[in-house]
Amino acid sequence: MVIRKKKGEVKMKKFLIFLLTAVMLLSLGLVSVQADDLKVALVVAGAFGDRSFYDSSKAGLDRLIKEKGIDGVTIECNNENHDIQLRNAAEKADVVVAVGWEFYNVEEIAPDYPEVKFIWIDNATYEPIDNLLNITYAQNEGSFLAGYIAAAVSKTGVVGAVGGEDADTINDFIAGYRQGAEYYGTENGKDITVEVNYANSYDDPALGKDCAIALNDKGADVIFNIASAAGDGIFEAGAERGFYAIGVDSDQKYIAPDVIIASMKKEVGTSIFDAVSKFVDGDDSQLGTTWVADMATGYIGIGYGDDDMPQQVPDEVKDAISGIAQKIIDGEIVVETTRS
Amino acid sequence: MNDFGLLFNTVFSTGLFNEMLRRATPVAIAAIGGALTQHAGIMNIGMDGMILMGAFFGVLGSSIFGSAWAGLGLAVLVGVLVGLFFGLFVVKFKSDEFIIGTALNTFAVGLTSFLSRSIFGTQGAKGYPSLPNVTIPGFDKVPVLGAILNGHSLFVYLTWLLVLLFYLYIYRTPQGFWLRASGEKPQTLRTAGIAPERMKWTASILCGVLCCIAGAHLSLGYLNGTFAEKMSNSRGYIAFACVIFAASNPAKAYLAALMFGFFDAIGLRLQAYISSDLTSIIPYAITIIMMTYVVVSTRKKREKIHRRADI
Numbered sequence: 001m002v003i004r005k006k007k008g009e010v011k012m013k014k015f016l017i018f019l020l021t022a023v024m025l026l027s028l029g030l031v032s033v034q035a036d037d038l039k040v041a042l043v044v045a046g047a048f049g050d051r052s053f054y055d056s057s058k059a060g061l062d063r064l065i066k067e068k069g070i071d072g073v074t075i076e077c078n079n080e081n082h083d084i085q086l087r088n089a090a091e092k093a094d095v096v097v098a099v100g101w102e103f104y105n106v107e108e109i110a111p112d113y114p115e116v117k118f119i120w121i122d123n124a125t126y127e128p129i130d131n132l133l134n135i136t137y138a139q140n141e142g143s144f145l146a147g148y149i150a151a152a153v154s155k156t157g158v159v160g161a162v163g164g165e166d167a168d169t170i171n172d173f174i175a176g177y178r179q180g181a182e183y184y185g186t187e188n189g190k191d192i193t194v195e196v197n198y199a200n201s202y203d204d205p206a207l208g209k210d211c212a213i214a215l216n217d218k219g220a221d222v223i224f225n226i227a228s229a230a231g232d233g234i235f236e237a238g239a240e241r242g243f244y245a246i247g248v249d250s251d252q253k254y255i256a257p258d259v260i261i262a263s264m265k266k267e268v269g270t271s272i273f274d275a276v277s278k279f280v281d282g283d284d285s286q287l288g289t290t291w292v293a294d295m296a297t298g299y300i301g302i303g304y305g306d307d308d309m310p311q312q313v314p315d316e317v318k319d320a321i322s323g324i325a326q327k328i329i330d331g332e333i334v335v336e337t338t339r340s
Numbered sequence: 341m342n343d344f345g346l347l348f349n350t351v352f353s354t355g356l357f358n359e360m361l362r363r364a365t366p367v368a369i370a371a372i373g374g375a376l377t378q379h380a381g382i383m384n385i386g387m388d389g390m391i392l393m394g395a396f397f398g399v400l401g402s403s404i405f406g407s408a409w410a411g412l413g414l415a416v417l418v419g420v421l422v423g424l425f426f427g428l429f430v431v432k433f434k435s436d437e438f439i440i441g442t443a444l445n446t447f448a449v450g451l452t453s454f455l456s457r458s459i460f461g462t463q464g465a466k467g468y469p470s471l472p473n474v475t476i477p478g479f480d481k482v483p484v485l486g487a488i489l490n491g492h493s494l495f496v497y498l499t500w501l502l503v504l505l506f507y508l509y510i511y512r513t514p515q516g517f518w519l520r521a522s523g524e525k526p527q528t529l530r531t532a533g534i535a536p537e538r539m540k541w542t543a544s545i546l547c548g549v550l551c552c553i554a555g556a557h558l559s560l561g562y563l564n565g566t567f568a569e570k571m572s573n574s575r576g577y578i579a580f581a582c583v584i585f586a587a588s589n590p591a592k593a594y595l596a597a598l599m600f601g602f603f604d605a606i607g608l609r610l611q612a613y614i615s616s617d618l619t620s621i622i623p624y625a626i627t628i629i630m631m632t633y634v635v636v637s638t639r640k641k642r643e644k645i646h647r648r649a650d651i
Contacts (some may be wrong), residue, residue, distance in 0.1 A: 213359065233566070238618070
């Protein structure tokens with residue numbers, strides 16, 4: 001038996017197909033009409049809500065939308081499909097900001113989209129690429145100050161650092177931190193030991209806590225967090241056992257004002273804002289270069305939280321820090337680095 | 341020689357054993373649950389996701405009701421639901437356990453990340469009421485043992501009780517006998533008038549509850565009311581390895597968890613002398629060695645039985 005479709009049903013279907021096609025064509029037209037504003041796509045390797053690195057980049061984009069009137073899109077990779085997301089972004093936007101050292105394939109992707117301007121945050125390509133700006137951060141310089149503060153506040157003369165993994169970027173923090181702590185030691189005739197361990201995880205706060213406790217067992221009473229979310233465990237261990245911690249990437253003091261005495265700040269958002277602003281103003285001269293955002297340019301520094309929070313770092317140490325920061329800017333102190 | 345003595349003293353401190361106990365606890369609680377499903381003939385690869393759910397809903401409950409006990413309660417409730425979910429697919433629909441377990445792990449990461457960001461606004465949450473630490477007055481004066489055993493979070497001690505309870509349940513009660521039969525010889529159990537499915541359901545629900553307790557302990561006891569995305573960090577898989585190594589005996593699984601904790605803690609302390617990339621291999625290298633031992637020893641046992649049967 002053949003089931004025959006009613007005439008009305010067929011008509012309905014035809015009408016629906018017509019309607020859908022019309023909507024699609026119209027939306028295509030709308031997209032091409034809107035193309036006046038500069039389209040900026042922010043692609044982050046992880047996800048927003050980390051209260052640190054990625055959120056800072058988002059703040060930069062929000063400021064661009066507000067002050068420069070650009071059209072902003074965000075894409076979160078959640079630590080997978082970096083290449084595909086980067087290509088997706090490049091097909092839609094005029095400027096693609098890749099946030100995270102993980103986007104190393106930008107080296108091959110960027111040349112495929114010569115019309116699109118790329119910015120790569122926190123890492124640099126081996127060879128300069130015509131439509132790509134690399135922004136790296138002199139975290140070693142800020143960590144030098146963190147090390148100095150740690151050594152100055154420490155009572156035991158042992159300061160610690162918990163790293164996320166044994167990798168170049170993390171070791172760049174550690175190199176500066178170690179040098180800064182030892183600088184304080186020689187300056188003030190104090191014996192300073194720097195103890196480091198790696199959590200081998202950025203996600204597991206319980207591991208970070210164990211790492212911090214192990215360092216505290218060795219006598220460390222100020223511990224530097226270089227392990228993202230795993231570092232939350234350091235702050236907890238500090239509250240439980242009565243030692244201090246130093247925050248990382250953004251001013252983290254508000255998370256635990258009694259434990260975190262200072263934070264090493266990387267102004268990721270501001271650097272993105274400044275770089276894209278130049279594109280908006282029609283200045284493309286920075287493409288094809290690597291820009292090291294350092295202390296001299298003001299993108300690296302130390303934060304002590306807000307004034308109403310308890311301040312554990314004595315004022316004379318804060319003054320000394322400003323002096324040392326100037327010496328680093330002037331090149332009087334050369335901070336060691338593991339960046340290539 | 342003197343150098344070696346110094347190394348020995350810095351590595352083998354009371355802190356090492358303290359950390360061993362802390363690290364072993366969440367793995368051990370999950371492993372008890374894994375032992376139950378393993379006895380019921382279910383290969384449960386989804387424990388990691390269950391732990392993550394427990395960790396999240398523990399903190400969520402703690403934040404909503406302002407009490408860690410309510411958090412624990414919510415985690416247990418979610419554990420029942422997760423167990424039912426797992427049982428529905430594995431026992432009722434007889435789907436592939438491996439696929440369902442893997443799906444559960446992926447689902448747990450997605451769900452907890454989504455809820456964490458939409459409820460707390462960040463990738464994690466911290467500072468909510470946590471479970472108490474237990475300090476026995478006077479015990480801390482006992483040399484060595486006091487430093488190792490005193491002052492831990494509640495569940496470090498409750499785990500001993502759980503191990504004992506479930507050991508008795510599995511090996512000393514009729515239900516435990518049925519549970520084991522449901523995995524080994526389901527037809528025999530059916531002829532005895534008991535549905536093997538009933539025991540499989542029980543096992544998967546109890547496993548869900550225990551894994552979620554393990555997670556709640558991780559976020560509310562191990563940490564002080566802190567959740568972070570993917571914080572289970574493969575503990576479920578380590579628990580699974582413990583179950584296999586212990587031939588599903590909860591007491592042996594606890595010992596296996598202690599061993600993992602021990603080698604993790606040693607690895608952390610050896611970082612001062614060896615590259616951290618190498619020390620992080622230790623638990624996985626131990627797993628391979630353990631598994632080889634299990635395979636070889638069970639084969640020997642089987643051969644012995646066969647030989648006896650020949651005579």
